[in-house]
Amino acid sequence: MARFMDVSYLRKYLGSEVSAQQRYLWLGLSLLVSLSYSIPVLFQSFSYPYLMQDDARQHVFWMQRFVDPELFPNDLLADYFQSVAPWGYSTLYWLASQIGFDPVVFNKLLPPVLLLITTVYTFLGAMQFLPSPVAAFISATLINQNLWLRDDVVSGTPVAFVYPLFTAFLYYMMRRSLFPYLGAIVLMGLFYPQMVLISSGILFMRLFTIKNYRLGLTSASELRFYLLGIAVSVGIMLPYVLEPSVYGPILTRAEAQDMATLGNRGWSRFFRNHFTRFWACGKRSGFLPPEWCDISFALPQLGLGLMLPLVIWGRQRFTLAQRVSPEALVVPQALIVSLCWFFVAHALVFRLHLPNRYGEHSIRIVMAVSAGVALVIAWDRVMKWLVNRQSIAQSLRAFAALAGASCALTILLVNPYQLEFDRENFPIDRYAKGIYPEVYEYLSAQPKDILVASLSPEVNNLPSFAKRSVLVGGGGFVLPYHTGYFQQVEERLLENISAQYAPQLDGLKQFIEKYGVDYWLIDHNFTDLTYLSEDVFFQFPIMRDRLIQRLGEGRLPALARVAPNCVVVEVDNVKPVKLLDAACILEQ
Structure with a gap:
């Protein structure tokens, strides 16, 4: 010593x-x-x-x-x-x-x-x-x-x-x-x-x-x-x-500057003032x-x-x-x-x-x-x-x-x-926790070729935890760099939003039949104005403004009026969700 x-x-x-x-x-x-x-x-x-x-x-x-x-x-x-x-x-x-x-x-x-x-x-x-x-x-x-x-x-x-x-x-x-x-x-x-x-x-x-x-x-x-x-x-x-990628061509700067997803509130934000x-x-x-x-x-x-x-x-x-x-x-x-x-x-x-x-x-x-x-x-x-x-x-x-x-x-x-970087403590791991085991277990018991539609943030967990396909995810799933891919997911997102907030069942049914949707996962509060502050809606500001006006006037979407017997799983925890049977919706 x-x-x-x-x-x-x-x-x-x-x-x-x-x-x-x-x-x-x-x-x-x-x-x-x-x-x-x-x-x-x-x-x-x-x-x-x-x-x-x-x-x-x-x-x-x-x-x-x-x-x-x-x-x-x-x-x-x-x-x-x-x-x-x-x-x-x-x-x-x-x-x-x-x-x-x-x-x-x-x-x-x-x-x-x-x-x-x-x-x-x-x-x-x-x-x-x-x-x-x-x-x-x-x-x-x-x-x-x-x-x-x-x-x-x-x-x-x-x-x-x-x-x-x-x-x-x-x-x-x-x-x-x-x-x-x-x-x-x-x-x-x-x-x-x-x-x-x-x-x-x-x-x-x-x-x-x-x-x-x-x-x-x-x-x-x-x-x-x-x-x-x-x-x-x-x-x-x-x-x-x-x-080159089969999902090309690569996004150009001129195209990117007009895209909300690459802006300040975008999922892939790139351009900053x-x-x-x-x-x-x-x-x-x-x-x-x-x-x-x-x-x-x-x-x-x-x-x-x-x-x-x-x-x-x-x-x-x-x-x-x-x-x-x-x-x-x-x-x-x-x-x-x-x-x-x-x-x-x-x-x-x-x-x-x-x-x-x-x-x-x-x-x-x-x-x-x-x-x-x-x-x-x-x-x-x-x-x-x-x-x-x-x-x-x-x-x-x-x-x-x-x-x-x-x-x-x-x-x-x-x-x-x-340090607290992005409000996380060291070491940072950013693990996503699935809080809907009932949903995962139900979906994983269904046929392997089913398709789930949803605008809930939970949609990103379904492919990993339920091992079933989703129509389109959010955040990291919506990468804009290959236009051949992004145009398809953007179209799906827009149609998904339109269908989820469609005032009549006909629009909802047309969407289900077009994509062959089998189940629909919705958040309990999807008709609240506060729900429109979710990131998915900031990718489409014009549609978001339209939905704010419609919900502000008290016009509820048809999906909110679907019969209770179409609900196959309902989880009432901190963030309640419902899983709806799309075939049941078609029969309404």
């Missing part, structure tokens, strides 16, 4: 003078930190039978076809999400289903595994920057905190694979491990192709070097290494270029991770991350900075490449999908590593003052600085617990 009170020993421990055993110890601690975040969420995910991550409801429900191919026949939603799923992602779930894993269960088991892999590669990548296990531990902890401030990895959707694959790519690139590095590029293309563009951009920048203030090519061996990676990147991206919200922190349009809009978290992340170039530049004063590897250049390279692709994505919106995808993921990773390394270098500098103390006053100042640095590290590591 006494030697840990020796500042000279602590300085060595921060640097590279540690044994392999000690490095494994810090790696083990990093993995324990990752598990400490993951395990409680994992237990929660299995604590209730009808619980599923919000984004997974759209991206995973159709995979139940792997277990039972008769599910979701001729289902527009299932067919669309299956068509846009990356090949590697859908194949992994298919393989899991072949060995007995239900896709929903597998989805819940994936996040801890992906986070452990990310933790390992972040730790090893940080060690390539600076051979300090303490810095690597801090970096690994920061990336775990970042990932639990969003629901990317916990969703088990394609974006969840960005972090283990991109950190693996960076590590093997810095190690010059050819086949693992190429494998990481291929896997990124199979799971999340946007990251291949970031990776190939970094490789392109590394083809060049500056010597004696002159730009030139790197060495022949490294040139071959990077060019091979670029060639593989081009090859893995070709199928995405040559095989606020400059910072649009360019910096927009969930789809901004460059930074959205949670970094909270300044209490952005300052430690960005401040410490951007401090690394400063301490390297002043390495004559920061002794430990002299040991930073030239591989640390990947930080500015990743930032420059990400920024370039971000603006290209804005210029070509939405042909490269969403601009934010080219900024937030790479920034989370490189800033976590950069912050961990910069913090340890600064900490070492404080300890150097303490070792070289020449007077009591200097000793007290150095001790105070050391205590302040220790407090800063402590605050950094516990900071997320003090």
Whole structure:
């Protein structure tokens, strides 16, 4: 214990003078930190039978076809999400289903595994920057905190694979491990192709070097290494270029600007009047991770991350900075490449999908590593003052600085617990809880080809919990980026609203017969004016105004006058709902 009170020993421990055993110890601690975040969420995910991550409801429900191919026949939603799923992602779930894993269960088991892999590669990548296990531990902890401030990895959707694959790519690139590095590029293309563009951009920048203030090519061996990676990147991206979606064409900017769903109250809101919200922190349009809009978290992340170039530049004063590897250049390279692709994505919106995808993921990773390394270098500098103390006053100042640095590290590591992002506590999982088991059990007992119509927010849960098709969902089901798909769901939504609020039964019956609706799920308060504040109605402002006027005049829709004997399930809880038999409605 006494030697840990020796500042000279602590300085060595921060640097590279540690044994392999000690490095494994810090790696083990990093993995324990990752598990400490993951395990409680994992237990929660299995604590209730009808619980599923919000984004997974759209991206995973159709995979139940792997277990039972008769599910979701001729289902527009299932067919669309299956068509846009990356090949590697859908194949992994298919393989899991072949060995007995239900896709929903597998989805819940994936996040801890992906986070452990990310933790390992972040730790090893940080060690390539600076051979300090303490810095690597801090970096690994920061990336775990970042990932639990969003629901990317916990969703088990394609974006969840960005972090283990991109950190693996960076590590093997810095190690010059050819086949693992190429494998990481291929896997990124199979799971999340946007990251291949970031990776190939970094490789392109590394083809060049500056010597004696002159730009030139790197060495022949490294040139071959990077060019091979670029060639593989081009090859893995070709199928995405040559095989356009059957639900195309891609939405254009001119079309998008007139769409309510991409406005401030839209399900896929993109365009914002606020400059910072649009360019910096927009969930789809901004460059930074959205949670970094909270300044209490952005300052430690960005401040410490951007401090690394400063301490390297002043390495004559920061002794430990002299040991930073030239591989640390990947930080500015990743930032420059990400920024370039971000603006290209804005210029070509939405042909490269969403601009934010080219900024937030790479920034989370490189800033976590950069912050961990910069913090340890600064900490070492404080300890150097303490070792070289020449007077009591200097000793007290150095001790105070050391205590302040220790407090800063402590605050950094516990900071997320003090945040409330989107009114949620850390760690964020965004699990959707189904509160109508009677409805799910009834529908799942019906034939597999039934179709349910509804404007209730609960409609998003039915494909996952009842395993039955819905005419159209809301929110994440109504993606506007492929016009061939969006036009169909928009038409269905408009007709669904018109039918649900039709003043006469004839309009209701025509809708049922047109789409072959078997059941209709309605909220108990669907005739209240307050119900029209649900997001679905803000997608169609003209129709919403019309409905407000009609209900305000006391003209109730025909669906509210359907005979009680058409109700097959009624749940009277916090949000009462009724499930109606469409065949019974036709007989009215």
